[in-house]
Amino acid sequence: MIRQVYHYAVAFITLVMVIGGGVFSFMALADYVSPNAYVESFEDYKMMREYHPKFENSEVKREELSEEELRRQYDVMVQQQMENNKQRALNSFVKSLGWIIIPLPIFVFFQRRINREKGNK
Template structure:
C-alpha cells in the first residue's frame, strides 16, 4: 500500500510535466487533449481511492461482525487462575490478613472476569463496526458521483 502512495504523486507529476510540455509547443489541440487526459486520470484516481476505502471498510466491518459473533481472546483456565500468587485463595484484609477464599468463591471471581472480558471484547468490536461503516458510507457517494462522470464506450 505504501508503494501505491508513492506512485500516485509520481504519476500526477509526470502528467503535469507532459501537459506543460504540450502547452509550450503551442498546439491548441494538444493542450486540450492534455487537459482532458488530466481530468480523466483525476477521475480514475478518485474512483480508485474511494473504491479502496470502501473495500477496506467492508473488510473491517466483516471482521468486526466476526468478533461480535465469536469474540476472540485467550482466557486462562481456572487452574491457572488459582495458581497465580495474588489469587491463591489469600486475600489480605485489615481484620484478617490471611483470609482464604474457597474454590467456589474463586470460581465465581474467575467466571466474572471471563464474562467481563468477553463483554469488553464485544463492545470493542461494536465500536470497530461503527467506525468501519464510516469507511463505507463516506467514500461510497463520492465513488458513485465520479463513476457517472466516466464516459461509457459506445
C-alpha cells in the same frame, strides 16, 4: 486528459476504501458473533490470586477464599472479558462503517462524471 486521469484515480481510491471498509466490517461482525479471546485457565487464575506479588512481604492480609468463591470470581472475570471483546468488536464495526459511508458518495459522484464524459465523446 489530466482531468480524466484524476477522475479515474479518485474513483479507484474511493472504491478501494469502500471495499476495505466492507472487509473490516465483516471481520468486526465475526468478532462480535464469535469472540475469540484468550482466557486464562481457572488453575492459572487461582495461582495468580495465591502468589500475587502485591501480597508478598506485605502487611496486607490475604483473604482466604473458598474454591466456590474463587470459581465464582473466575466466571465473572471470564464473562467480563467476553463482554469487553464484544464491545470492542461493535466499536470496530461502527468505525469500519465510516470507511464505507464516507467514500461511497464520492465514488458515485466521480463514477457518474466518468460516465458522463464517456457519453459526450
